[in-house]
Amino acid sequence: MARPGYMIPELLGRLGKKPVTVLYPYEKLPTAPGLRGKIKFHTDKCIGCGMCARDCPSGACVMVEFKGEGRKKSPEFNLDRCTFCEQCAESCPKDAIELTGEYELAHFKKNELIIR
Numbered sequence: 469m470a471r472p473g474y475m476i477p478e479l480l481g482r483l484g485k486k487p488v489t490v491l492y493p494y495e496k497l498p499t500a501p502g503l504r505g506k507i508k509f510h511t512d513k514c515i516g517c518g519m520c521a522r523d524c525p526s527g528a529c530v531m532v533e534f535k536g537e538g539r540k541k542s543p544e545f546n547l548d549r550c551t552f553c554e555q556c557a558e559s560c561p562k563d564a565i566e567l568t569g570e571y572e573l574a575h576f577k578k579n580e581l582i583i584r
């Protein structure tokens with residue numbers, strides 16, 4: 469066991485220095501490049517091929533009926549099941565899926581976690 473008071477020099481050394489922590493959520497640190505956060509779906513690029521849903525390992529991405537024009541099906545992403553593995557984006561032949569750096573995903577309603 470470390471001797472009592474061994475942290476005192478460290479504490480005294482920090483006096484008068486800028487804090488190493490920030491007042492989250494009022495202050496935020498920049499995210500690391502390549503962070504896999506909230507999915508952004510570019511519906512205008514999608515051709516409804518279903519590759520994203522086929523390769524999703526967690527069942528978070530499913531094909532649903534598309535009510536617009538140009539295709540019959542479109543993916544729906546359920547972020548409460550998503551593991552943010554980025555497989556759907558890698559499988560998409562049209563670059564219609566992007567994982568952004570947004571990491572704050574807490575919501576009060578479950579349907580707010582669905583991306584269409």
Ligand code: SF4
Nearest residue numbers: 524550551553554556
């Ligand atoms: S990031 Fe991974 S888990 Fe999430 S929808 Fe895409 S393939 Fe599925």
Ligand code: SF4
Nearest residue numbers: 514515517518520560
């Ligand atoms: S893989 Fe891409 S183009 Fe195909 S359905 Fe998914 S998002 Fe659309």
